Amino acid sequence: MNLKPETYQRIDEVITHYPVKRSATLPLLHLIQEDVGHISEEAITWIAQKLELQPINVLEVVTFYPMFRRAPIGRRHIKVCRTLSCALSGGYKTCDTFEKEFCTHRGEISPDGEVTVEFVECLASCGTAPVVMIDEILHEKVDVTKAKQLSAQIKAEAAARK
Amino acid sequence: MPAPEQRRIIFQHIDEPGYTNDIDCYLRNGGYEVLKKAVGRKPEELIDEVKKSGLRGRGGAGFPCGVKWGLVDRKSGKPIYLIVNADESEPGTFKDRYIMHQDPHQLIEGTIISCFANNVKQAYIYIRGEMPEGARILEKAIAEARAKNFVGPNILGTGYSCEIYVHRGAGAYICGEETGLIESLEGKRANPRIKPPYFPAVLGLYQCPTIVNNVETLCHVKYIAEHGGEAYAKIGTPNNTGTRIFCVSGHVQRPGYYEFPAGTITMGQLLNDVCGGPLPGRTFKAVIPGGSSAKILRFGERFKGKRKVGTEMVDYDWGVEDVPMDFDSLGMIGTMGGSGGVIVMDDTVNMVEALANINAFYSHESCGQCTPCREGSLWMKKISSRMVHGDARPQDGALLKSVADQIPGRTICAFGEACSWPTQSFIAKFTDEFNNYHEAKKQPKPAAANVLV
Ligand SMILES: Cc1cc2nc3c(=O)[nH]c(=O)nc-3n(C[C@H](O)[C@H](O)[C@H](O)COP(=O)(O)O)c2cc1C
Ligand code: SF4
Ligand code: FES
Numbered sequence: 001m002n003l004k005p006e007t008y009q010r011i012d013e014v015i016t017h018y019p020v021k022r023s024a025t026l027p028l029l030h031l032i033q034e035d036v037g038h039i040s041e042e043a044i045t046w047i048a049q050k051l052e053l054q055p056i057n058v059l060e061v062v063t064f065y066p067m068f069r070r071a072p073i074g075r076r077h078i079k080v081c082r083t084l085s086c087a088l089s090g091g092y093k094t095c096d097t098f099e100k101e102f103c104t105h106r107g108e109i110s111p112d113g114e115v116t117v118e119f120v121e122c123l124a125s126c127g128t129a130p131v132v133m134i135d136e137i138l139h140e141k142v143d144v145t146k147a148k149q150l151s152a153q154i155k156a157e158a159a160a161r162k
Numbered sequence: 163m164p165a166p167e168q169r170r171i172i173f174q175h176i177d178e179p180g181y182t183n184d185i186d187c188y189l190r191n192g193g194y195e196v197l198k199k200a201v202g203r204k205p206e207e208l209i210d211e212v213k214k215s216g217l218r219g220r221g222g223a224g225f226p227c228g229v230k231w232g233l234v235d236r237k238s239g240k241p242i243y244l245i246v247n248a249d250e251s252e253p254g255t256f257k258d259r260y261i262m263h264q265d266p267h268q269l270i271e272g273t274i275i276s277c278f279a280n281n282v283k284q285a286y287i288y289i290r291g292e293m294p295e296g297a298r299i300l301e302k303a304i305a306e307a308r309a310k311n312f313v314g315p316n317i318l319g320t321g322y323s324c325e326i327y328v329h330r331g332a333g334a335y336i337c338g339e340e341t342g343l344i345e346s347l348e349g350k351r352a353n354p355r356i357k358p359p360y361f362p363a364v365l366g367l368y369q370c371p372t373i374v375n376n377v378e379t380l381c382h383v384k385y386i387a388e389h390g391g392e393a394y395a396k397i398g399t400p401n402n403t404g405t406r407i408f409c410v411s412g413h414v415q416r417p418g419y420y421e422f423p424a425g426t427i428t429m430g431q432l433l434n435d436v437c438g439g440p441l442p443g444r445t446f447k448a449v450i451p452g453g454s455s456a457k458i459l460r461f462g463e464r465f466k467g468k469r470k471v472g473t474e475m476v477d478y479d480w481g482v483e484d485v486p487m488d489f490d491s492l493g494m495i496g497t498m499g500g501s502g503g504v505i506v507m508d509d510t511v512n513m514v515e516a517l518a519n520i521n522a523f524y525s526h527e528s529c530g531q532c533t534p535c536r537e538g539s540l541w542m543k544k545i546s547s548r549m550v551h552g553d554a555r556p557q558d559g560a561l562l563k564s565v566a567d568q569i570p571g572r573t574i575c576a577f578g579e580a581c582s583w584p585t586q587s588f589i590a591k592f593t594d595e596f597n598n599y600h601e602a603k604k605q606p607k608p609a610a611a612n613v614l615v
Contacts, residue, residue: 017327019284020368025349026332030291051349064351064529065332067291079292083253084454084519084614085411085505092613121335121523122253122454123292126411126503127418136294 001046007035011050021051025061029068038069066120073116074109076154079133080142082119085126094130094147095119101151114158165431169397170421171405172268172381176260183299185306188267194312196388200275201320208279212383214391216403220257221247221338221376222453222501223576224489227383231280231373233363240370244282245347246273247376248289248296249331249338252453253523254503257407257419258377262289262296266303269377270326272384274313277324279383280373284325288343291332300328335527339575340374341366342529353531354575378407398424402488406499410437412506413444425491429459430483433506444508444610448591449482451492452500454520455580457587459485465495497587510611513592514554514599517562517584518546518615524581532573539581541565546585549599550615559589559596 003011014027025047032043039062048055062068080086080095095106098117104110106117125131128140132150139150175181175191185193200208213228234242246269250258261269269287277285289297304326307313315323334352336342341360342352344367359365366372375383382404386394395403402424411417415438422432433439433446440446446461465480469491485491489499507516525543530536542565549558566585569578589596 017329020348022349023329023347026330026346030330030332057350060351061349065291065334067333082519083523084516085254087519087614088412088505088507088511088516088612090612120292120333121526122251124250124256124259124290126254126256126505127409129411129417133292138295 001032001042003032003035007031015051022053022057024051025053025058026065029058029062029065033068038072040070072109074114075158076115077133077135078115078117079120079123080117081121081123081125081129081131083122083126085122086130089129090143091130093144094132094142097144097147098132098151101148101155112158115154163431165435166422166426168421168436169405169423171385171397172261172378172407173257173419173421175268176264176419181264183264183266183303185267185303185310188265193267194271194307194310196384197271197275197278197312198318200387201278201318201322205279205281208275208387211386211391212279215382215386215394216391216401217379217382217386217394218402218489219376220378220382220407220502222252224499227375227379230363230375233361234280234373235364235371236281238364238371241284242280242282243367243370243372244273244277244280244285245340245343245367245372245374246285246287246380247338247340247343247374248287248293249335249343250293250377251290251335251338252455252501252503253520254409254411254450254453254505255501256409256411257502259293259296260419261377261381262293263299266300267307268381268384269300270303270307270313272380272382273326274307274317274324275387276373276375276380276383278317278322282373283323285327286347286367287326287328288337288347289328289330290337291330294330297328297330304328334529335523336529336575336577339577342575343374344372351529353529354577356574398426399486399488401490406487406502408432408487408502408504410504410506413441413446413508413511414506415439415441422487425486425488427487428483429485429487429504430481432487432504434483437506440508441610444510446506447509447511448507448513448516450503450505450584451485451487452498453503454505454523455583456492456500457497457583458591459495459497460591463591467494469494510608511614512599512602512607512611513588513595514546515550515614517588518543518550520584521546521581522615524577524584528577528581532578534569534572535578535581538565538569538578542581542585547615550603554600554603556597556600558599559593562596563589 015024044058102110132142217227218224331337337352341355346352362372406424492499521543525539528539566582569582
């Protein structure tokens with residue numbers, strides 16, 4: 001595996017947290033996904049070897065948990081909460097807005113490669129609905145106006161990079 | 163009657179200006195003083211205080227914490243584990259988030275006290291994957307506490323050692339169920355285990371005795387260790403002791419979190435006085451009182467029966483507004499206090515659409531082990547979403563109910579109940595709306611109505 005030295009270090013450290021190596025499956029998947037962006041076939045075999053498991057033991061975990069993905073996504077990940085409290089406060093409109101702003105559909109990479117917009121289930125911030133997580137940051141009360149602002153910000157950051 | 167005053171014992175410092183989540187701020191506010199005293203006491207004494215307090219778990223089931231601790235197998239010679247359930251994934255619930263983000267040391271102190279009381283040497287905080295910032299905050303807080311010798315080897319020179327590690331989930335709701343959580347922590351799919359024999363107190367993590375408690379529950383333990391079980395039991399009402407945090411979301415003027423002595427506030431006071439009532443020009447239609455799986459209440463329905471007050475049995479005749487928000491009263495009227503997540507819906511909401519939203523959640527989250535749950539939740543979703551997006555038929559309500567009725571009691575874990583209660587209760591209480599949906603959907607919607615599914 002071609003990982004950052006820091007990732008290797010964190011992997012070795014986290015394995016020590018458990019009396020049974022297999023427990024480190026989720027932490028390793030997180031660390032590798034954070035480093036590489038998704039979980040490749042190679043990552044699955046590598047983790048299996050590292051934790052003395054069969055690749056199927058790792059694969060079945062990857063396919064069970066919604067946060068792990070087998071393929072790359074857009075540069076930024078926009079997760080809009082779909083569940084009841086957010087929907088009651090206009091979460092579907094929020095999601096539509098992001099889709100329109102980036103000319104994309106839920107679950108796909110936008111044509112410019114900049115974002116993947118997705119619906120996710122309750123993010124445990126229902127009191128400030130509708131909520132959206134962009135990468136690791138939670139944004140609260142994201143109505144259509146705020147969704148447009150956030151989109152503009154992402155576009156501006158993308159333009160600045162070019 | 164106006165609502166009682168909030169009493170914030172767990173949320174004392176939440177949103178307090180200038181209060182930060184680092185250890186210096188916590189220490190300035192008397193932090194870890196309770197731990198210092200607790201480690202000088204006998205562990206059994208602490209367990210006794212928790213028993214006396216009457217504390218009931220805040221994760222959803224309301225199981226007495228002291229009783230749970232009493233069930234732990236202490237003779238097996240195996241290590242005892244404690245897991246903090248920080249999965250907070252029941253829709254409508256958002257209290258643990260604020261504790262972990264704004265006051266993480268309160269949780270860590272409560273956890274170490276609970277570990278000491280139960281002779282636990284290793285604890286894990288299982289935090290849901292969608293809280294990466296929360297996980298970082300907790301890891302930093304644990305490191306700070308370790309540096310000050312509140313966590314780690316030989317805590318405060320007592321010879322007692324205990325480690326805490328943070329373990330992140332990855333987006334699966336079923337990890338909130340304690341045995342699913344344990345499987346997940348073992349590095350597997352979060353398939354709940356069958357009870358018996360897998361009661362965590364006996365056969366939990368790595369087949370060792372394990373205590374699983376909710377974040378908020380452990381914060382209450384800290385308060386109990388400080389003030390004593392008896393003093394704690396004086397807050398609230400008998401059998402519903404201490405404070406309760408309500409997470410109110412949906413159609414009210416002031417959604418948010420509010421902490422009250424348990425059983426002292428009614429639904430009406432909470433929604434009208436505390437949360438400012440319905441949005442302008444609207445009226446309340448329905449409310450789910452304890453997380454999305456709790457059975458729904460319809461404004462206008464009445465509940466009658468007898469209940470115990472002190473030693474006497476008295477008649478009660480309540481509207482939804484009159485119901486005291488405690489475990490027992492909510493249980494009496496056929497629903498539950500659950501995790502404290504109160505979801506409010508006003509007259510713009512169509513109940514078929516709201517149910518379709520909930521059904522989509524449960525169908526997505528079933529772990530798939532039990533056929534009734536996996537197939538039932540899927541079909542409830544398919545039928546209710548077909549009603550909204552395709553053809554609706556007058557008999558769909560009955561069809562949905564027949565699917566829901568075949569799930570509870572036939573599954574490995576309580577998810578089976580959790581996914582069928584919404585359908586059962588929505589259809590029981592809004593029968594006409596389901597029967598007439600095929601007509602109603604042809605009518606224009608209220609301007610303020612939102613798409614729900
Ligand atoms: C489907 C399901 C989901 C659950 N989700 C959570 C959760 O997100 N957080 C939580 O603390 N408890 C959750 N629970 C309850 C736990 O199984 C367990 O009862 C609880 O963590 C015990 O802690 P307590 O006694 O302190 O409440 C869930 C239970 C079920 C059946
Ligand atoms: S009831 Fe549902 S969630 Fe629980 S074990 Fe069975 S299939 Fe899984
Ligand atoms: S419903 Fe969206 S955060 Fe809970």
